[in-house]
Amino acid sequence: MILSDRINTFGQDLLRRHGERVHKIALDAGFTCPNRDGTKGRGGCSFCNNVSFSPDADAHLDLAAQISKARRAIAKRTRARKFIAYFQAYTNTYDKVEALEALYREALNEPDMVGIAVGTRPDCVSSDVLDLLERFRDQGLEVWLELGLQSSFDETLERVNRGHTFAEYRETAKATRRRGIPLCTHLIIGLPGETEEHCHATLDKVLDIGVDGLKLHPLHIVKHTLLAHQWRLGEYLPLMRDEYICMAANLIERTPENIIYHRVTATASRDVLLAPVWCAEKWNVLNGIEFELRQRGTRQGCRAGTPYAKEKLRHAA
Template sequence: MTLIRFFRDYARERFGVRVRKIPVALPFTCPNIDGSKGRGGCAYCYRGARPDHLSPRVSMREQIEEGIRRARERYGRELKFFIYFQSYTNTYGDIAYLRELYEEALSFEGVVGLDVGTRPDCVPQEVIELLASYTAKGVEVWLELGLQSANYETLKRINRGHGISEFVDAVLRAKEVGLKICAHTIVGLPGEGEEDFLETARLLSVLKVDGVKIHPIYVMRNTQLAKMYTRGEFAPLTLGRYVKYAADMLEVLPQDCVVHRLTAEAKKPALLAPDYCTYERKLEVIAAIEEELKRRGKRQGAGEGTIRNLKELVQEPGGA
């Protein structure tokens, strides 16, 4: 029995072979950086989460060719691919430009889906409909929406530049046309505690998101968070605390919610803390979370569930 519904297992069942995500970094920016929504970006933002090995100066075609070549070298030719639009805000552009990019990505042999990372306040209806036009042709499209926390005060504290309502709105509109939603969450944001992490998982459970990314907060140099960290105003979670909270969240999330990520990886010296957020320790962190569930005799979706809580809430006398 698998305790966690990982993306790799979901995708193998769905497509019958191993599926790899091919990340691309394109010359996008973000409305929370360029001034249209905010300036300075999220407190933890470091290069819009661009992987070290990718450069937006290299054409998307070359990035995909190289990604596919490397994946085949490692895993053999029996592979399918998702093109993963990873860094910055990949729906923030002219619709004709977005169409050109998405369709070029879909033109590669073996590509069965798109995975588009963005902000919940940056998915106008025309983008949702464009993405839905691909699902109508049998392509699987995941819309990756950054929520990070279901606590509005936290979102203000970290300068997200959007609230919870934009996230709910984007989820409902995207689900209505058959896009799959993967929600990003961060555990251990400044000022947050156990109840916040659980509440975030409860919101995602109620909204029936199709997938989730959970990772611990990590501090990168040249960020607002780095300043707080060096001034002693903030400390990331220890590995033990992160493992506990990630397991708690998994218990609350439904069994069929696909887990796309359970930790974060960065490289020193740009990574200031914690030291378990490295490529080398990725598997150790995931194994520790699985071990924690095993120790509890629990699995993803084994928790109390959210719907029951909501029912209790609405039955409270005088509850509004």
């Protein structure tokens, strides 16, 4: 399977622009989150257990040690010799900008580091942070701001206790794009109370505001979360594998070709994943999405610009 024959993937985009493979190294810099410490909320998003989002990062190690451990692991799997420091766990802009700059520089000063990706919340990006990212970009570094939006529907954001609104996303996304800082937005498929129609409406709003990259993520249920409790009570039912594949393929078809897909599924380690079990097999899902698009004879962008029309899209049986 060659996913990049059908989807504009981040891996291929990096290969084209850097002339060789570039690998992201997920880091846990010991941040917390305003949605956990009481500033915005307590308990965090109903689905959040950060162990599941960045299983490779180890907060007990300093950044240099995390990077060196990741380099050894990557060397066994790929021949990548260039890296992007991915500040992934929790809210990676949640500190004074001086402290952020010191941390980001510490990672960027490691050998073969060609850039930085910073994952955060839409309500936690000050103009000082954007100034800093802009300076890195002006130095010729690969820079990405990754915003967790998940849904454009405020009712859904409230339901999963995100603690921010779509308007806050819009404002931050526009400010980021005005400065020419590449923006990658994270979306979740299968949120409580949402149908496929919600996902397409969210995609349309995000595209309308402007975005450079996207990540699609199936909502999975992991231990020690409110969602796990709701699932046990039968209040939430996760998507089936084929439903997810079909919905992801439909969204990809409606995404313009120039948008870079950084991810079209996500996984969680088996020790924290409760459901759906298919989420544990990332390659199986990636193969499924590629197979679905190949069977349809379609690819990313083939329906870009066309309104969402349920009857025209294929749905899982």
